Amino acid sequence: MASRQAGNSYEDGYILVPPSILTSRFLWYTVICLGQLVNSSTMITFKNVSKIYPGQQIALKNINLDIKPGEFVSIVGQSGTGKTTLVKLILAEERPSKGKIVIGGWDITGIKYREIPTLRRQIGVVFQDFKLLPRKTLYENVAFALEVAGESNEKISEIVPQVLKIVGLESKVNRYPTQISGGEQQRVVVARSLAHRPKILVADEPTGNLDSINSRDIIELLKKINDFGTTVVLVTHNREIVNDLRKRVITIEDGVVVSDQKRGKYLL
Numbered sequence: 001m002a003s004r005q006a007g008n009s010y011e012d013g014y015i016l017v018p019p020s021i022l023t024s025r026f027l028w029y030t031v032i033c034l035g036q037l038v039n040s041s042t043m044i045t046f047k048n049v050s051k052i053y054p055g056q057q058i059a060l061k062n063i064n065l066d067i068k069p070g071e072f073v074s075i076v077g078q079s080g081t082g083k084t085t086l087v088k089l090i091l092a093e094e095r096p097s098k099g100k101i102v103i104g105g106w107d108i109t110g111i112k113y114r115e116i117p118t119l120r121r122q123i124g125v126v127f128q129d130f131k132l133l134p135r136k137t138l139y140e141n142v143a144f145a146l147e148v149a150g151e152s153n154e155k156i157s158e159i160v161p162q163v164l165k166i167v168g169l170e171s172k173v174n175r176y177p178t179q180i181s182g183g184e185q186q187r188v189v190v191a192r193s194l195a196h197r198p199k200i201l202v203a204d205e206p207t208g209n210l211d212s213i214n215s216r217d218i219i220e221l222l223k224k225i226n227d228f229g230t231t232v233v234l235v236t237h238n239r240e241i242v243n244d245l246r247k248r249v250i251t252i253e254d255g256v257v258v259s260d261q262k263r264g265k266y267l268l
């Protein structure tokens, strides 16, 4: 259950202990307790999860989900149906009011505050409004994410060019965000989200501010990242994108999963 997938090159070094040790149940459990997301049989599990915000605003009702390692899942639904809430629950930005959430073998339902950074480092996040630091170059923007996590300079100088190459911006590393297009800025955000070699990439409306050509580029990039073995959760409104993907589509309406199809279409 701990095997890495073939061709998963940028995940090298992800599993910190040799596979032989992982056969020991006790040690396996210890690895999970240290907050290392693992390729358990499911990567994201929601079991009877509800989220009620203060003021009795019910955002999600009794959600059951099983997302497997390496899956590419689109979450669609109209505005205000609970998609971002679902993303926030995965990132432990919000806590479920009911139910249980397990991410990479780690039950995060009652995650301790001090454990949250460990979880977040293992989940790449891309939002609609690209938040790059304007006074830092592209290189420095990505490096910064690693610096704050206490990575060594050696590791930083190894990883940053790698991830900027994945997104095709290796020739522009010394530019500032204002010197590149919106589509390129979003690609830097994707590069930054890959800096910690996440097991999961969550993208909440990543193409919301992009034209159709740049949107396609971003989706192609997410597919490439998924091909490396990363589980991708894409929240989107874009009917064309979802229909072209021919991957799993989960449709949410008023906080309820109304459809979950293997090779889905945008239904709404």
Ligand SMILES: Nc1ncnc2c1ncn2[C@@H]1O[C@H](COP(=O)(O)OP(=O)(O)O)[C@@H](O)[C@H]1O
Binding pocket: 053, 054, 055, 057, 058, 059, 077, 078, 079, 080, 081, 082, 083, 084, 085, 086
């Ligand atoms: N922090 C919050 N406090 C109260 N209600 C919220 C909060 N965040 C979201 N909501 C409500 O929960 C519902 C789902 O919101 P959200 O998850 O952002 O939907 P979506 O991303 O699908 O547009 C909405 O009715 C929204 O107004």
Ligand SMILES: [Mg+2]
Binding pocket: 083, 084, 085, 204
């Ligand atoms: Mg949203």
